[in-house]
Amino acid sequence: MPHIALPEGLPGIRGAMAFRPATAKPLNELVEVLLFGPHTLTQGERELIATYVSSLNDCHFCQSIHGAIAAAHLGGDEDLVKRVKADFQHAAISEKLKALLVIAGKVQRGGKNVTAADVEHACSLGATDVEIHDTVLIAAAFCMYNRYVDGLGTIQPHDEALYRERGKMVARKGYVEGSKDYLPAEAGAR
Amino acid sequence: MPHIALPEGLPGISAGFAFRPETAKPMRELAHILLHEPNSLTPGERELIATYVSSQNECYFCQTSHGAAATSYLGGDDVVKRVKTDFESAPVSPKLKALLAIAGKVQRGGKLVTAEDVERARREGASDLEIHDTVLIAAAFCMYNRYVDGLDTWQPRDAGMYAQMGQHLAEHGYLKSSR
Numbered sequence: 146m147p148h149i150a151l152p153e154g155l156p157g158i159r160g161a162m163a164f165r166p167a168t169a170k171p172l173n174e175l176v177e178v179l180l181f182g183p184h185t186l187t188q189g190e191r192e193l194i195a196t197y198v199s200s201l202n203d204c205h206f207c208q209s210i211h212g213a214i215a216a217a218h219l220g221g222d223e224d225l226v227k228r229v230k231a232d233f234q235h236a237a238i239s240e241k242l243k244a245l246l247v248i249a250g251k252v253q254r255g256g257k258n259v260t261a262a263d264v265e266h267a268c269s270l271g272a273t274d275v276e277i278h279d280t281v282l283i284a285a286a287f288c289m290y291n292r293y294v295d296g297l298g299t300i301q302p303h304d305e306a307l308y309r310e311r312g313k314m315v316a317r318k319g320y321v322e323g324s325k326d327y328l329p330a331e332a333g334a335r
Numbered sequence: 336m337p338h339i340a341l342p343e344g345l346p347g348i349s350a351g352f353a354f355r356p357e358t359a360k361p362m363r364e365l366a367h368i369l370l371h372e373p374n375s376l377t378p379g380e381r382e383l384i385a386t387y388v389s390s391q392n393e394c395y396f397c398q399t400s401h402g403a404a405a406t407s408y409l410g411g412d413d414v415v416k417r418v419k420t421d422f423e424s425a426p427v428s429p430k431l432k433a434l435l436a437i438a439g440k441v442q443r444g445g446k447l448v449t450a451e452d453v454e455r456a457r458r459e460g461a462s463d464l465e466i467h468d469t470v471l472i473a474a475a476f477c478m479y480n481r482y483v484d485g486l487d488t489w490q491p492r493d494a495g496m497y498a499q500m501g502q503h504l505a506e507h508g509y510l511k512s513s514r
Contacts, residue, residue: 148453149463165467167368171361178357204445248485255392256484264338274339278355281338281485289478295445296437296470 148298156300156307157206159327161293166328173320176290179283180214181319186276188316189218190242191283193229194249198284200230201253204291206301213305213312241270245280252284338487346496347396347488348479349512362479363509369472370404371508376465378505379408380431381472383418384438388473390419391442394480396490403501430459434469441473 151160162169180191192215199207212226219225228236233246244267251258259281267277294301315323341350352359370381382405389397398419406412417425422435433456440447448470456466483490 148448148450149466161467165464165471167372168365168468168471171364171368174361175358175365178361182357202444252481252485256394256481256486259338259485259487261338261487275355277339278351278486279358282351282355282358282482285478285481285485288481289474292441292445292474292477293471296441296448296474297445297467298448298450 146298147300148296151297151299155327156302157210158290158294158299159324160299161297162324163327169324169328172290173324175286177320179279179286180211184279185273186242186245186279187218189215190238190245191279192218193226193238193242194246194280194283195287196226197229197233197246198249198253198287199291201250202288202291202295204295205303206294206299207287207291209301209305209308210312210315213308214316215312216309217313217316239270241267241272241276244270245272245276248277248280249284252281253288256281256285336487337489338485341486341488345489346491347400348483350488351482351486352512363511365475366479367509369468369475370401371504374465374468375462376431376434376468377408379405380427380434381468382408382505383415383427383431384435384469384472385476386415387418387422387435388438388442388476389480391439392477392480392484394484396483396488397476397480399497400500400504403497404504405501406498407501407505428459430456430461430465433459434461434465437466437469438473441470442477445470445474 152163155163192211196208196211196215215226216223248259248263342353345353382401386398386401386405402415405415437448437452
C-alpha cells in the first residue's frame with residue numbers, strides 16, 4: 146500500500162502524478178525533452194540510459210517501463226535491454242553509448258565521481274557536449290524519478306505484458322501526450 | 336574546469352541552465368512549485384529540507400545557495416547550521432523533524448522510507464500533500480545536486496555571492512535567472 150492516499154488503479158509514477166498535477170507538469174516536460182524530443186542520440190539510446198540508471202537504483206517500475214519503451218524504440222529487442230542492464234560493456238551497442246553509460250553510472254552513485262578522463266573518453270568516441278550534458282541530466286533525473294516512485298511506496302505490478310503495452314504507447318506518443326489519460330485536462334489544481 | 340563548455344561566469348546550476356534552456360525551463364518550474372509557491376509548509380521549512388538533502392549529498396553550491404535562501408526567510412543562519420549537523424536537536428517543529436527524517440531516507444534511497452516514518456510525520460500533523468512534497472523535494476535535490484556536481488560546475492567560495500543569491504531566491508523564486 147502506498148504511504149499516502151494516491152489515486153487507485155494508477156501504478157508507479159502515474160499515481161503520484163495524478164495526486165499532484167502541478168508538479169506532474171514539469172516532471173513530464175523534463176522527461177519529454179530528455180528522452181523523447183529531437184536529439185542526436187536516438188530515443189532508444191536515451192531510454193537505455195534511463196533504464197540502466199533505474200536498474201542501478203533498483204526501481205522496479207521505472208526500469209520495467211523504460212526498458213519496455215526502449216525495446217519498443219529498438220524494434221522489440223528486449224534481449225538488448227537485458228544485456229545493457231546486466232553488462233553493458235558486452236552489449237551490442239556503440240562504443241560511444243558505452244562511454245555515456247559509464248558516465249551515467251558514476252552520476253547515479255554521486256555527481257563528483259565523474260572524472261575528466263570519463264568525459265574525454267566519451268568525446269574521443271564522438272560524444273558532443275550536449276550529449277554529455279544530457280547523459281548527466283538523464284542519470285540525475287532518474288535518481289529523482291526512482292526515489293519519487295519508491296519513496297511514496299507506489300504500486301508496482303509485476304506483469305511484463307502491462308509494461309510492454311504501455312511502453313509501445315509511450316514510445317509512440319511521448320510523455321506529455323501519454324500523460325493525458327491519467328492527468329486532469331487542466332493541471333495545476335494543487 | 337567544468338567537464339563541458341558551459342557559459343563562463345555563471346556559478347553552479349545557472350551555468351547548466353544557460354547551456355540548455357530547454358531542460359532549464361521544467362527544472363526551474365519544479366523548484367518554484369516545490370519551494371516557493373504557496374504551501375502549508377512555509378518556504379523557510381521547504382528550503383531547510385532542500386538544504387539538508389544537498390548537504391547529505393555534499394553539493395557545495397546547492398547547500399550554500401539554498402541555505403542562504405532559508406537564512407533569508409528565517410532571519411539568521413543558526414537554524415540552518417543546526418539542521419545540517421543534527422536536525423533532531425535543532426529548534427524546528429516536531430513535524431519538520433519527522434519530515435526531515437523522511438527526506439534523509441529518500442536521499443539514501445526511496446525504499447528506505449517506512450510506514451513508521453510516515454506515521455510519525457502524520458502524528459505530528461503532516462498532511463499527505465506535505466509528505467508527498469517532502470519526498471519529491473528530497474528526490475528532486477538528488478537530481479539537482481548530481482547535475483551540478485556531475486558537470487563539475489564552477490562553485491565559488493564567496494559568502495557574499497550566496498547571501499545575495501539566497502535573498503533573490505527568497506524574494507523572486509526560481510522561474511528566472513538572478514543575473
